Amino acid sequence: MSATEQISIRVEPTSTSRLSQVDFNNLKFGHIMSDHMLVAEYNNGKWEDVSIVPYGELSISPSMSALHYGQSIFEGIKAYKFDDGTVSIFRPENNWERFNKSAARLQMPEVPEDIFLGGMKQLLDIDRDWVPSKEGTSLYIRPFMFATESALGVHPSISYKFIVITCPVGAYYSKPISLKVETHYTRAAEGGVGFSKNAGNYALSLYPTQLANDEGYDQIMWTDALEHKYIEEAGTANLIFRIGDTIITPHGDTILHGVTRRTIMQLAEEWGYKAEQRKVSVKELIDGIEAGQVAEAFAAGTAATITHIDRIGFEGKDYTLPPVEGREFSNKVLDYLNQLRYGKIEDPFGWNFIV
Ligand SMILES: *Cc1c(COP(=O)(O)O)cnc(C)c1O
Numbered sequence: 001m002s003a004t005e006q007i008s009i010r011v012e013p014t015s016t017s018r019l020s021q022v023d024f025n026n027l028k029f030g031h032i033m034s035d036h037m038l039v040a041e042y043n044n045g046k047w048e049d050v051s052i053v054p055y056g057e058l059s060i061s062p063s064m065s066a067l068h069y070g071q072s073i074f075e076g077i078k079a080y081k082f083d084d085g086t087v088s089i090f091r092p093e094n095n096w097e098r099f100n101k102s103a104a105r106l107q108m109p110e111v112p113e114d115i116f117l118g119g120m121k122q123l124l125d126i127d128r129d130w131v132p133s134k135e136g137t138s139l140y141i142r143p144f145m146f147a148t149e150s151a152l153g154v155h156p157s158i159s160y161k162f163i164v165i166t167c168p169v170g171a172y173y174s175k176p177i178s179l180k181v182e183t184h185y186t187r188a189a190e191g192g193v194g195f196s197k198n199a200g201n202y203a204l205s206l207y208p209t210q211l212a213n214d215e216g217y218d219q220i221m222w223t224d225a226l227e228h229k230y231i232e233e234a235g236t237a238n239l240i241f242r243i244g245d246t247i248i249t250p251h252g253d254t255i256l257h258g259v260t261r262r263t264i265m266q267l268a269e270e271w272g273y274k275a276e277q278r279k280v281s282v283k284e285l286i287d288g289i290e291a292g293q294v295a296e297a298f299a300a301g302t303a304a305t306i307t308h309i310d311r312i313g314f315e316g317k318d319y320t321l322p323p324v325e326g327r328e329f330s331n332k333v334l335d336y337l338n339q340l341r342y343g344k345i346e347d348p349f350g351w352n353f354i355v
Contacts, residue, residue, distance in 0.1 A: 007050055007114045009038075009122055014054040024132050027170035029303075030140070034130040034166045038119045041148075042109050042160040050115055052123055055165060061150035065157045071147035072199040073102040076302045078138040079124055079166075079355070081131045082343030087124055087355040089141070090302075090341055092117060094259040099143060102196035107156040108145060116143065117353075120164055124355045127166060135342070136171025140302075172303065176310035176324055179234060180217035181282055182208060183315070187232065187254075189225035194232075194254035201256075205235055217313055219299075223282060224254065231280045237301030239309075240264060241280065242273075242329050243288050244295070251277040260300040264333055266349070273329065282314060289319045296327040306334050 014035045022032055033055045040050040066072045075095045080088050096117055100110040120141060124131070131139040143164045147157030185208035188194025193201065205220070212220050221239065222232040231250050233239050238261035240249045247268035249261055268275040288294040289312070297309040308324045324331075339345045343352065 007047070007112070007118070009119060010049075010051040011122075011126070012051065012053045013126070019129055022168070024134070024137070024168065025170075027132070027137070027168055029169050029172075030167055032167055034127040034139070034168065036123060036127050037166075038115075038123045038162075038164040040111070040115050040119065040162040042162070043158075047109075047112065047115060047162075050119060052119075052126060058161075060148075063150045063152055064147070065149045065151065066146035068152065069147070069154055070198070070200045071106050071108055071157055071160075072144070073099065073106060073108065073146075074142060074144035074197055074199070075099050076197075077120075077141040077143070078169075078302055078341075079131055079141060080138050080341045080343075081133040083133075084343070085133075086343060087128050087131050087139075088341065088343060088352040089120070089124065089355065090353070091259050091263065091351050092120060092141075092353050094262065095143070098197065098257065098259075099145075102198055103145065105193055105196045106198055108147070109160060111143075111145065111162050115162065121353075121355050123164055123166065128355065130166065130168055132168045132170075134171070136338075138169055138341075139166050140169045141166050172305075174304040174307040176308040177218040177299065178216070178311035178313065179219050179221040179309055180212040180215060181231075181312065181314040182212070182220045182222055183228040184208075185220075186225040187222040190252075190254060192225075192254065195256060197256060202236070209235060215313070217311075221312065229281055229283070231282055231285060234299045236303065237299035237307065240296075240298055240300050240330075241285065241288075241294060242296035242327075243284075243293050246274040246276055247329065248276045248278065248280055250280050252279070258301055260302055260305060263337070263351070264300055264306075267333055267336065268329070271332075285312070286314055286319060289321065295322060296330050297321050298327075298330045305337055306330050 145162045148159045149157035219235045224230040233255045238258040299307040312319045
């Protein structure tokens with residue numbers, strides 16, 4: 001897929017690259033930003049002033065509407081470097097589509113392909129030396145958009161900024177995590193904004209997550225708002241289970257439709273498993289664990305790809321899942337995706353977007 005070149009992007013290269021100051025063996029997630037960022041402004045009903053400039057501070061008005069009323073959305077994507085130096089972004093078209101769905105729900109303008117994908121491609125081309133090459137490392141890409149109108153009063157902003165920043169990230173060795181089934185607090189309700197990657201969805205998760213942490217769990221397993229009976233997802237990742245030879249993931253508009261989740265369900269089908277996107281009740285999961293039928297449980301998201309779950313707490317009782325070493329499906333997925341994203345094997349699905 002090639003980006004169209006309709007929009008002209010002004011480039012202002014940095015005069016002082018910070019690249020030589022970065023210790024690529026010690027990358028704390030999200031702390032070191034690459035030299036450049038893409039910035040686009042939306043005014044008077046259209047996108048204008050698209051530019052790639054040195055990463056740096058923005059000045060904002062205290063009455064900027066995103067700060068007060070929360071029109072603010074984002075994406076998370078990763079780019080990888082092949083052995084021959086090729087830089088490849090993993091399935092960013094999916095993120096572009098999802099970004100525009102988030103935008104529509106929050107009454108924000110859509111970002112056209114030539115700015116979102118074309119701009120991202122050009123940004124990564126300029127900062128290609130920032131994409132780390134060691135196994136397990138990647139460049140994390142954060143596109144985001146927020147309302148910039150300087151005026152109080154709840155109404156859709158008349159102006160927006162779309163920005164893409166990137167940061168090199170180290171290998172992510174995720175330990176298995178424990179989840180607490182949340183039966184009081186709610187992340188999303190039918191008709192709400194659960195499917196969108198908007199800032200407010202993360203703010204609301206912090207307090208209940210702290211309570212779960214205090215009880216000794218790493219994260220929350222969210223359940224439906226109405227009855228707290230059906231499983232939804234974890235903090236910033238979708239949930240996938242293997243029960244027998246069936247790969248199951250919760251479905252519906254109250255969850256964020258992850259690109260990792262979609263990828264894994266596609267692979268499950270490809271590899272001959274039964275793959276189901278449907279409602280999964282907490283009872284089905286707990287009964288399945290007790291009967292020894294739940295072979296695998298993991299969280300799926302761009303940050304870690306797969307994070308195994310080893311313990312689930314529900315109504316004061318803990319349920320333990322089988323050892324990680326024996327988890328045939330999730331381990332195979334992780335191995336396959338690692339090879340595909342670093343260009344070590346063929347890409348039969350066209351998932352690598354080459355910069
Ligand atoms: C980003 C995110 C995911 C995972 O989506 P990916 O596209 O796979 O990274 C899942 N749930 C929530 C709430 C998220 O914010």
